Amino acid sequence: MKxxxxxxxxxxxxxxxxLFTERGFHGTxxxxxxxxAGVATGTLFNYFPTKEDxxxxxxxxxxxxxxxxxxxxxEAETTFQDKLKRIWSxxxxxxxxxxxxxxxxxxxxxxxxxxxxxxxxxxxxxxxLHNFVDEGIKTGxxxxxxxxxVIAMFYQGSREVVNLILDSDSSLDKNKIIAxxxxxxxxxxxxx
Amino acid sequence: MKxxxxxxxxxxxxxxxxLFTERGFHGTxxxxxxxxAGVATGTLFNYFPTKEDxxxxxxxxxxxxxxxxxxxxxEAETTFQDKLKRIWSxxxxxxxxxxxxxxxxxxxxxxxxxxxxxxxxxxxxxxxLHNFVDEGIKTGxxxxxxxxxVIAMFYQGSREVVNLILDSDSSLDKNKIIAxxxxxxxxxxxxx
Amino acid sequence: MKxxxxxxxxxxxxxxxxLFTERGFHGTxxxxxxxxAGVATGTLFNYFPTKEDxxxxxxxxxxxxxxxxxxxxxEAETTFQDKLKRIWSxxxxxxxxxxxxxxxxxxxxxxxxxxxxxxxxxxxxxxxLHNFVDEGIKTGxxxxxxxxxVIAMFYQGSREVVNLILDSDSSLDKNKIIAxxxxxxxxxxxxx
Amino acid sequence: MKxxxxxxxxxxxxxxxxLFTERGFHGTxxxxxxxxAGVATGTLFNYFPTKEDxxxxxxxxxxxxxxxxxxxxxEAETTFQDKLKRIWSxxxxxxxxxxxxxxxxxxxxxxxxxxxxxxxxxxxxxxxLHNFVDEGIKTGxxxxxxxxxVIAMFYQGSREVVNLILDSDSSLDKNKIIAxxxxxxxxxxxxx
DNA sequence: AATGAATGAGGCTTCATTCAT
DNA sequence: GATGAATGAAGCCTCATTCAT
Numbered sequence: 001m002k003x004x005x006x007x008x009x010x011x012x013x014x015x016x017x018x019l020f021t022e023r024g025f026h027g028t029x030x031x032x033x034x035x036x037a038g039v040a041t042g043t044l045f046n047y048f049p050t051k052e053d054x055x056x057x058x059x060x061x062x063x064x065x066x067x068x069x070x071x072x073x074x075e076a077e078t079t080f081q082d083k084l085k086r087i088w089s090x091x092x093x094x095x096x097x098x099x100x101x102x103x104x105x106x107x108x109x110x111x112x113x114x115x116x117x118x119x120x121x122x123x124x125x126x127x128x129l130h131n132f133v134d135e136g137i138k139t140g141x142x143x144x145x146x147x148x149x150v151i152a153m154f155y156q157g158s159r160e161v162v163n164l165i166l167d168s169d170s171s172l173d174k175n176k177i178i179a180x181x182x183x184x185x186x187x188x189x190x191x192x
Numbered sequence: 193m194k195x196x197x198x199x200x201x202x203x204x205x206x207x208x209x210x211l212f213t214e215r216g217f218h219g220t221x222x223x224x225x226x227x228x229a230g231v232a233t234g235t236l237f238n239y240f241p242t243k244e245d246x247x248x249x250x251x252x253x254x255x256x257x258x259x260x261x262x263x264x265x266x267e268a269e270t271t272f273q274d275k276l277k278r279i280w281s282x283x284x285x286x287x288x289x290x291x292x293x294x295x296x297x298x299x300x301x302x303x304x305x306x307x308x309x310x311x312x313x314x315x316x317x318x319x320x321l322h323n324f325v326d327e328g329i330k331t332g333x334x335x336x337x338x339x340x341x342v343i344a345m346f347y348q349g350s351r352e353v354v355n356l357i358l359d360s361d362s363s364l365d366k367n368k369i370i371a372x373x374x375x376x377x378x379x380x381x382x383x384x
Numbered sequence: 385m386k387x388x389x390x391x392x393x394x395x396x397x398x399x400x401x402x403l404f405t406e407r408g409f410h411g412t413x414x415x416x417x418x419x420x421a422g423v424a425t426g427t428l429f430n431y432f433p434t435k436e437d438x439x440x441x442x443x444x445x446x447x448x449x450x451x452x453x454x455x456x457x458x459e460a461e462t463t464f465q466d467k468l469k470r471i472w473s474x475x476x477x478x479x480x481x482x483x484x485x486x487x488x489x490x491x492x493x494x495x496x497x498x499x500x501x502x503x504x505x506x507x508x509x510x511x512x513l514h515n516f517v518d519e520g521i522k523t524g525x526x527x528x529x530x531x532x533x534v535i536a537m538f539y540q541g542s543r544e545v546v547n548l549i550l551d552s553d554s555s556l557d558k559n560k561i562i563a564x565x566x567x568x569x570x571x572x573x574x575x576x
Numbered sequence: 577m578k579x580x581x582x583x584x585x586x587x588x589x590x591x592x593x594x595l596f597t598e599r600g601f602h603g604t605x606x607x608x609x610x611x612x613a614g615v616a617t618g619t620l621f622n623y624f625p626t627k628e629d630x631x632x633x634x635x636x637x638x639x640x641x642x643x644x645x646x647x648x649x650x651e652a653e654t655t656f657q658d659k660l661k662r663i664w665s666x667x668x669x670x671x672x673x674x675x676x677x678x679x680x681x682x683x684x685x686x687x688x689x690x691x692x693x694x695x696x697x698x699x700x701x702x703x704x705l706h707n708f709v710d711e712g713i714k715t716g717x718x719x720x721x722x723x724x725x726v727i728a729m730f731y732q733g734s735r736e737v738v739n740l741i742l743d744s745d746s747s748l749d750k751n752k753i754i755a756x757x758x759x760x761x762x763x764x765x766x767x768x
Numbered sequence: 769a770a771t772g773a774a775t776g777a778g779g780c781t782t783c784a785t786t787c788a789t
Numbered sequence: 790g791a792t793g794a795a796t797g798a799a800g801c802c803t804c805a806t807t808c809a810t
Contacts, residue, residue: 023304026218029783040792051784110299112215145372146364152352153376160344172338180337184345188380221800232775237802407688410602413779424796429781496599529756530748536736537760544728556722564721568729572764605804616771627805
């Protein structure tokens with residue numbers, strides 16, 4: 001029974017993810033979402049009181065998921081550079097392997113439909129990245145730039161690499177771009 | 193007479209710029225735009241047959257404007273690095289001085305409401321940036337990375353710097369961030 | 385349950401019939417129809433995706449209904465003349481007893497809002513009249529005129545009789561006009 | 577100058593005739609009429625204070641024109657039958673030679689946009705037809721049917737003949753249909 | 769008389785949400 | 790919980806008409 005319930009909820013979120021990404025928030029009707037999810041129009045509102053609740057739940061889940069992926073396998077790395085590189089490739093690979101989620105996050109990260117509450121809640125997953133970079137600056141591995149600047153260029157840099165890989169016109173090798181991108185950043189950031 | 197006409201059109205585009213940026217395309221009604229522009233609902237449609245025509249005209253104008261600004265004062269610079277730095281600060285300063293335009297472009301550059309035609313038309317302004325970077329790679333000023341990657345990191349990097357400057361929480365010095373940002377990139381890109 | 389549904393649909397079609405006939409297609413707003421039918425504005429579109437779909441459904445139903453009525457009781461008649469007379473009075477009586485439908489058909493039979501598809505679909509009901517007249521000409525009951533001409537004069541003749549009967553100014557006896565009208569036609573058409 | 581004025585007015589009425597017939601009253605915008613007439617939107621309202629005024633003027637002119645044509649050459653005929661036949665072919669030929677006017681009259685003769693005033697005004701042209709038929713009944717040339725019935729079948733009969741001739745699918749000879757149609761009617765109406 | 773930009777009421781249709789089954 | 794018909798506010802766009810030039 002619990003399974004059954006989860007099925008419908010998952011189906012709704014899946015359909016919403018796809019449609020919101022393709023057509024935007026107002027461009028997608030709850031009826032379309034229900035239809036794509038294979039449930040009745042009323043059912044959606046059993047799980048999400050409001051269309052905005054739905055997109056906020058979705059954003060929370062997807063961005064949280066990204067936050068988790070970011071840190072996977074970090075303990076296996078020893079040097080600061082290797083750890084940072086691992087985070088970098090985790091970010092890029094998540095985007096490449098979860099294309100819809102990647103586009104969704106990019107599109108709605110600064111959307112007015114995502115409440116400040118959701119945004120703040122999600123940020124908690126990213127504290128560790130801030131701490132990690134701060135640490136790097138303190139220990140001198142990274143040159144003395146404002147931490148926000150470093151994080152922003154790092155995070156958006158990884159997104160650009162994903163875009164390049166996903167861009168069907170481009171025939172570049174995935175792993176090479178990941179490595180090249182990191183090299184640019186690391187040479188730019190590292191001391192010496 | 194021509195002035196009068198231009199007034200209304202300009203007022204509509206101005207209101208649309210602000211509202212589209214704040215609330216998205218579907219989140220903004222043509223009635224709101226007309227009201228904010230101080231014209232009747234019907235007047236908007238005298239100038240733009242369709243809401244989509246309006247946003248496309250707007251995008252064309254705004255992004256074209258950005259394209260122009262990018263190259264201003266370039267002839268005063270001599271070295272490749274100085275030229276690139278000038279482009280960088282042109283980009284950042286345009287964003288800081290044209291906040292609404294900056295956010296608008298960021299939000300709608302990959303929106304489905306902007307037609308391929310508009311996008312292609314606008315791209316023409318950016319050919320010179322591609323050529324410039326290609327040249328830099330060929331002459332060895334820039335290390336041998338894929339040009340797309342370099343351009344993407346450069347362009348998006350400049351956008352991140354603008355975001356940081358505009359971010360009211362941040363109390364960082366504008367010129368320092370511009371310089372720091374460029375330094376990170378240049379060290380990452382330049383040969384030796 | 386089914387009843388309830390049918391109620392609303394029927395109410396909408398009834399209101400549409402009356403209003404379209406009185407004020408024309410563009411002269412009638414969907415809001416007026418909904419209001420007259422006692423349903424919400426949106427409800428109309430649950431049953432008819434489009435205003436044009438509504439008028440086409442209506443035309444199909446009404447003209448089909450007329451087609452059916454035309455042949456009622458035909459088997460009770462023996463001679464060709466009696467059969468034709470029965471069709472004649474069926475046509476007239478249908479018009480007199482279904483005034484709104486009668487006017488509706490007259491007004492929209494050559495309207496651009498009725499699609500060719502609807503028109504063709506409806507025509508199927510009238511094939512039998514064509515065959516019947518053809519037969520009459522072949523057996524010599526009817527003089528050798530083009531069948532189209534005969535049918536047109538017959539069908540439109542019946543319509544004129546209805547108009548005369550409905551015309552409130554006229555104080556003529558209904559059955560007499562029906563008989564007179566048929567007499568004129570029959571004397572005009574019959575051999576000898 | 578007077579010519580010039582008449583030119584614009586005529587152009588407007590011509591465009592209106594065509595468009596009203598093709599797309600109906602509400603289906604045609606005054607802007608479309610102006611455009612087709614080659615004048616500015618405002619100009620139309622210099623001649624016709626209202627869209628309804630325009631269609632009423634048009635109806636008055638067109639139907640009056642038909643009324644006139646009906647009686648042309650009547651004095652050349654001697655017998656009642658020949659005179660009636662002349663009216664019949666005048667009616668048919670007017671319709672065939674003035675297709676747009678013919679359709680316009682058919683479409684708007686019972687339209688709510690034509691005021692009772694216009695309708696009555698126009699009727700004056702048709703008094704003579706009534707008198708003519710009355711006379712025929714009184715002298716015994718025509719059998720004793722209600723005059724309204726005779727006129728209705730006569731007038732609508734002529735319209736059906738026009739429809740048949742204009743119907744491109746039909747390959748019937750024009751003059752034969754005119755003669756056949758009259759024969760049907762005359763045999764139906766005439767004493768003996 | 770001629771023009772056409774401006775107006776704003778009104779038309780068709782969509783859609784988030786409710787609720788009786 | 791699940792369903793889907795019903796609702797009516799709100800959205801995009803049209804259009805008859807006015808009026809300053």
